[in-house]
Amino acid sequence: MKEIRDLDLNLLKLLKVVVETRNTHAAADKLGISQTSVSRGLAKLRETFGDQLFVRKAHGVQPSELAEKLAEAADEMFNPLIKVVDSYRNFEPQELESEVTIAMNFFLLEVYGDGIFAALREALPKAKFKLIFWQENSLTELLNGHIDYMLHFASFPLPQDIYQHKIQDIKLCLVARKNHPVLKDGSEWERIHQLPIAKGIIDGLNTKRSPIEDIYQSKGYKAKISLETHSVRLLLSYLKHSDAILYGSSFVNELDPMLGTYPLPPSPKEMRQIQVNGGYLQSKRGFPLNQLLHQIMQTFFDDVVQP
Secondary structure (H helix, E strand, O other), rough: OOOOOHHHHHHHHHHHHHHHHHHHHHHHHHHHOHHHHHHHHHHHHHHHHOOOOOOEEEOEEEHHHHHHHHHHHHHHHHHHHHHHHHHHOOOOHOOOOOOOEEEOOOOHHOOOOOOHHHHHHHHOOOOOEEEEEEEOOOOHHHHHOOOOOOEEEEOOOOOOOOEEEEEEEEEEEEEEEOOOOOHOOOOHHHHHHHOOOOEEEEOOOOOOOOOHHHHHHHHHOHHHOOEOOOOHHHHHHHHHHHOOOEEEEEEOOOOOOOOEEEOOOOOOHOOEEEEEEEEEEEOOOOOHHHHHHHHHHHHHOOOOOOO
């Protein structure tokens, strides 16, 4: 097997087309080259990978398992390169047709997803979008260039490879059902410390222990967390049908009219608001697409008024 690093990338493009067409003549026509060039290219591929790659059939060729996997790998390899070229070559947002991937914390996606998607579609009307939850493998995907932009809380730890900028500060409060039997009369620690707590899990921040639990402990109380979940829908349902409280923001009220907001008990400054950051790879700070995504996000959040 020859050194793969020395492989002509055009050969992978050829292999991909032969896998797709299952016919060397059709591949030659699609690539605009001669049948002889296709045959020579396949011979070089066999030398490199030490595999027959294709078996001749009556009306074409049958790719081997290795050939099919190489074709898939070629797609994965070329897509980031295409994104780079698209980002620099006469960047016209109105004409961009490539896929744009944005990962964000689940709460941010649930609350702001509709508005963010509308803003993206207006600026990039022909693009394809993937708006996804930030998950365990998202950092790796971001570092590998498979995620174009991220939204997360500033307290979420990220390496220096990620360029971050402040997007918005969100004021925090207690969220519970309207006319809560305890909170309607006040939210001092002595009054609320016995109430059950609903906790939205933010992977990487409060999976094991949340800052709220530390505050309760510093006050001489034990936080009674009765529900932990990634599901915003489940959180809202539980709050509506119980006396539980959520340490969250007034944006939650926009998701369900049966919920109300109440003042926080006396808390440290860092617990009274949370900062939202946007970010992308440091190596992409000069890319027109990433700069545009930052501009779209900043403009959108500048217009958001917290209820």
